[in-house]
Amino acid sequence: MSGKEQTYIQEAFDSNWIAPLGANVDAFEKEVATYVGASEAIAVSSGTAAIHLALSLLGVTIGDNVFCSTLTFVASANPILYQGAQPVFIDSEPDTWNMSPLALERALNDAAKEGKLPKAVIVVHLYGQSAKMDEILMLCNQYEVPVIEDAAESLGSTYKRKASGALGKFGIYSFNGNKIITTSGGGMLVSNDIHAIQQARFLATQARDQAHHYQHSQLGYNYRMSNLLAGVGRAQMEVLNDRISARRKIFDTYYNELAHFQEVDFMPELLGTSSNRWLTALTINEDAFSSTREILEVMRQHNIEARPVWKPLHLQPLYQEAKYYSHGIQEHVAEKLFRSGICLPSGSNLLEQDQLYIIDCFKKALHMKEPVREMV
Numbered sequence: 001m002s003g004k005e006q007t008y009i010q011e012a013f014d015s016n017w018i019a020p021l022g023a024n025v026d027a028f029e030k031e032v033a034t035y036v037g038a039s040e041a042i043a044v045s046s047g048t049a050a051i052h053l054a055l056s057l058l059g060v061t062i063g064d065n066v067f068c069s070t071l072t073f074v075a076s077a078n079p080i081l082y083q084g085a086q087p088v089f090i091d092s093e094p095d096t097w098n099m100s101p102l103a104l105e106r107a108l109n110d111a112a113k114e115g116k117l118p119k120a121v122i123v124v125h126l127y128g129q130s131a132k133m134d135e136i137l138m139l140c141n142q143y144e145v146p147v148i149e150d151a152a153e154s155l156g157s158t159y160k161r162k163a164s165g166a167l168g169k170f171g172i173y174s175f176n177g178n179k180i181i182t183t184s185g186g187g188m189l190v191s192n193d194i195h196a197i198q199q200a201r202f203l204a205t206q207a208r209d210q211a212h213h214y215q216h217s218q219l220g221y222n223y224r225m226s227n228l229l230a231g232v233g234r235a236q237m238e239v240l241n242d243r244i245s246a247r248r249k250i251f252d253t254y255y256n257e258l259a260h261f262q263e264v265d266f267m268p269e270l271l272g273t274s275s276n277r278w279l280t281a282l283t284i285n286e287d288a289f290s291s292t293r294e295i296l297e298v299m300r301q302h303n304i305e306a307r308p309v310w311k312p313l314h315l316q317p318l319y320q321e322a323k324y325y326s327h328g329i330q331e332h333v334a335e336k337l338f339r340s341g342i343c344l345p346s347g348s349n350l351l352e353q354d355q356l357y358i359i360d361c362f363k364k365a366l367h368m369k370e371p372v373r374e375m376v
């Protein structure tokens with residue numbers, strides 16, 4: 001927390017706007033929209049809810065296909081199932097670890113031939129790194145398929161000087177506890193389509209028709225953010241740039257200490273983009289002495305919460321039926337990143353001495369002579 005959250009919460013108490021909506025919600029929406037350069041924003045109860053609303057607004061329904069990045073958290077794709085549609089997963093490419101334009105092109109080509117284009121493409125900006133949006137938007141525009149940017153992890157990142165999440169038809173952000181800023185739980189849907197965000201407000205508040213009695217012609221949701229939590233969000237927005245600096249500094253320290261090891265490759269930052277470095281992620285080459293799993297196990301034994309990279313969704317039991325397009329015919333980039341990737345502790349409040357301890361432990365684990373037995 002920044003310390004100013006209590007002030008905004010107090011304002012909500014003083015005005016007695018505790019229940020959904022109120023001045024903090026309005027202000028938080030404006031502040032986020034201004035920050036990312038979008039015309040409109042609506043604050044909601046989670047990033048997942050924001051994705052669900054976007055799909056709903058695009059008319060995604062039973063039997064439709066929606067394309068989605070495969071290397072991501074499960075919440076990117078679950079709303080596709082909420083709508084009774086099917087995901088088609090698109091592999092990563094090596095330069096950004098995000099959606100491969102090559103795989104996307106093959107998938108769109110096939111879909112066009114079958115006469116069943118997707119209703120939307122959900123592009124994830126993993127760990128703060130923006131995807132190759134020019135290539136992706138060009139393909140999607142060519143086939144007239146709207147793009148939803150899952151920028152849950154990339155608030156404050158930029159792609160060619162534009163905000164990550166403000167380039168597609170819709171963008172979503174998350175304020176879950178683990179994200180770069182948090183409202184304890186919450187999300188935001190942004191768009192330049194003012195009418196669409198008006199419609200989102202309607203759907204997110206139970207789709208109540210304009211009548212004195214309670215009348216409903218459409219299926220709605222209860223997805224709005226509370227005015228108390230929006231107060232937390234306002235204070236968090238004031239420190240977003242500090243948080244990004246802190247995370248980028250953490251990345252730089254890891255990089256300076258570890259990049260010279262030939263077994264280690266850091267997640268790249270694509271030219272023309274700036275990552276918020278939400279998490280520092282790296283891969284261990286396949287010829288390294290210790291495997292990624294062994295290193296993670298050593299870190300765990302030292303009470304360090306390093307994590308593997310997201311498990312690709314096309315490998316998840318939940319999505320085993322789903323179609324998937326690889327980057328190359330024989331090249332599966334997300335699977336390789338999953339096997340070799342490690343996310344290092346990257347909290348904005350990570351102390352320098354703690355980071356040095358993590359680095360020390362990582363170096364030892366990398367060159368451990370005794371094989372480590374994995375404890376399951």
Ligand SMILES: *Cc1c(COP(=O)(O)O)cnc(C)c1O
Pocket residue numbers: 045046047048049072073075076124150152153173174175176185186187
């Ligand atoms: C956190 C996250 C979400 C979901 O956001 P919630 O606010 O937790 O619902 C979606 N996509 C990605 C990539 C995320 O990291």
